Amino acid sequence: MVNLSERPRVLVTGGAGYVGSHVCKALSAAGFLPVVFDNLSRGHRRAVRWGPLEVGDIRDPAALARVLTRHRPVGALHFAAFAYVGESVENPLSYYDNNVAGTLTLLNALTLFKVRALVFSSTCAIFGQPGTPVISEDLPKNPINPYGRTKLMVEAALTDAGEAGDLRWVALRYFNAAGSDPDLEVGEDHDPEPHLIPRVLMAARGRVGALDIFGSDYPTPDGTCLRDYVHVCDLADAHVAALNRLLDGGASGVFNLGAERPISVLEVIAAAERVTGLGVPVRQADRRPGDPPKLVADSARARSELDFRPRFAAIEEMVEHAWRWQQTNA
Ligand SMILES: NC(=O)c1ccc[n+]([C@@H]2O[C@H](COP(=O)([O-])OP(=O)(O)OC[C@H]3O[C@@H](n4cnc5c(N)ncnc54)[C@H](O)[C@@H]3O)[C@@H](O)[C@H]2O)c1
Numbered sequence: 001m002v003n004l005s006e007r008p009r010v011l012v013t014g015g016a017g018y019v020g021s022h023v024c025k026a027l028s029a030a031g032f033l034p035v036v037f038d039n040l041s042r043g044h045r046r047a048v049r050w051g052p053l054e055v056g057d058i059r060d061p062a063a064l065a066r067v068l069t070r071h072r073p074v075g076a077l078h079f080a081a082f083a084y085v086g087e088s089v090e091n092p093l094s095y096y097d098n099n100v101a102g103t104l105t106l107l108n109a110l111t112l113f114k115v116r117a118l119v120f121s122s123t124c125a126i127f128g129q130p131g132t133p134v135i136s137e138d139l140p141k142n143p144i145n146p147y148g149r150t151k152l153m154v155e156a157a158l159t160d161a162g163e164a165g166d167l168r169w170v171a172l173r174y175f176n177a178a179g180s181d182p183d184l185e186v187g188e189d190h191d192p193e194p195h196l197i198p199r200v201l202m203a204a205r206g207r208v209g210a211l212d213i214f215g216s217d218y219p220t221p222d223g224t225c226l227r228d229y230v231h232v233c234d235l236a237d238a239h240v241a242a243l244n245r246l247l248d249g250g251a252s253g254v255f256n257l258g259a260e261r262p263i264s265v266l267e268v269i270a271a272a273e274r275v276t277g278l279g280v281p282v283r284q285a286d287r288r289p290g291d292p293p294k295l296v297a298d299s300a301r302a303r304s305e306l307d308f309r310p311r312f313a314a315i316e317e318m319v320e321h322a323w324r325w326q327q328t329n330a
C-alpha cells in the first residue's frame with residue numbers, strides 16, 4: 001500500500017475547477033499528491049478528490065506562504081484564473097487583476113520557496129486571428145480580447161523570470177477543453193455555464209431555452225465559428241508529461257494542444273443530436289464580441305516533445321462523455 005503522504009507533492013492552483021480537477025486525477029495516477037489551492041470562486045470542494053484542499057486566493061501572499069511552508073511541493077501547476085472570453089470583454093479589469101496580478105503574486109511566492117518547476121495554463125486566445133489554416137507555436141501573437149492579453153502577459157513574465165533566475169516553466173496553450181472524465185468522477189460544472197458543448201446539452205434537455213448561435217456570418221464554411229475541441233483527459237496527460245519533463249531537468253517551453261480538427265458550432269450541435277437522440281432548439285444571435293472566427297492547433301511540437309497523442313479525438317466522444325456527466329450530475 002502506497003503511503004500518500006510520502007508522494008511528491010505538487011501545488012495545483014485552481015485544482016477545484018474543470019481542467020484542474022481532471023489533471024489532479026492524472027497526477028495522482030502518476031504517483032504525485034496534488035495539493036489544491038483554490039478560492040472556490042468557480043470551483044467545487046467535491047471536485048477535489050485526490051489530495052488535500054487548501055482554500056485561498058493566489059492574490060494573497062500570506063496564504064500562499066502558509067501552504068508552501070506546509071507542503072513543500074516539488075513543482076506547481078497553475079490553473080487559477082478567470083477564463084471566459086465574453087466576460088473578459090465586459091469586465092477586463094477583473095481579468096488583469098486575477099490573471100496577471102494573481103500570477104505575479106504566485107510567481108513571487110514560488111521564487112521565495114524555491115519551487116522551480118511550473119506548468120502554466122495558457123490558451124490559443126493569445127494568437128488572435130492568425131489567418132493560417134492551423135496555429136503553430138511561433139506565429140505572431142495578437143490577442144483580440146482581454147482574456148488572451150492577460151495570458152500573453154503571463155507568458156512574457158515567465159520568459160523573463162526564467163531568463164533571470166532558476167525558474168523552469170512550460171506553458172500549455174489549450175484550444176477548447178471539452179468532454180469529461182469517462183469514469184464520471186469529475187466533470188465540467190460551471191454556474192452559469194458559458195461553454196458551447198455543455199450549453200448545447202442543457203438546451204437538448206430543456207434546462208435552458210434555445211441555444212444562441214453567436215454569429216452565422218463568419219467567413220467559415222457554414223458561417224459559424226470553428227474551434228479545435230480537445231478532450232480534457234488528453235490535456236491532463238499532457239500536464240503530467242510537462243511536469244515530468246521539468247522535474248527531469250528539461251527545458252522551458254510552449255506547446256499548442258488541440259485535436260487539430262476544425263469543428264463549427266453547427267457541427268457541435270449535430271454531434272449532440274446524434275449522441276443524445278434529442279433535438280437542440282436554436283436561435284440565431286449576434287456575434288459575441290471577442291470571438292475569432294477560427295482557432296485550430298498544430299500540435300506537432302507537443303507530439304514530438306510531450307508524446308501528446310489524444311485518446312479521445314472525435315467530437316462525438318467528447319460530447320458523449322459530457323452528456324453522461326450532465327445526466328448523472330446536473
Ligand atoms: N476551459 C478551456 O477551454 C480552457 C482553454 C484554454 C485555457 N484554459 C485555462 O485553463 C485554466 C482552467 O480553466 P477551467 O476551464 O478549468 O476554469 P475553471 O473556472 O473551471 O477553473 C478555474 C479554477 O480556479 C479557481 N480560481 C480562480 N481565481 C482564483 C484565485 N484568485 N485564487 C484561487 N483560485 C482561483 C476557481 O475557483 C476554479 O476552481 C484557466 O487558467 C484557463 O484560462 C481553459
Ligand SMILES: O=c1ccn([C@@H]2O[C@H](COP(=O)(O)OP(=O)(O)O[C@H]3O[C@H](CO)[C@@H](O)[C@H](O)[C@H]3O)[C@@H](O)[C@H]2O)c(=O)[nH]1
Nearest residue numbers: 083084085123125175176194195196199212213214225288
Ligand atoms: O451559447 C453559446 C456558447 C458559445 N458559442 C460559440 O461557440 C464557440 C465556443 O465558445 P466557448 O465554448 O464559450 O469557448 P471559447 O470562447 O472558444 O473559449 C474557450 O476556449 C478558449 C480557447 O479557444 C479558452 O481559452 C477559454 O478559456 C475557453 O472558455 C464560440 O464560437 C462561441 O461564440 C455559441 O455560439 N453559443
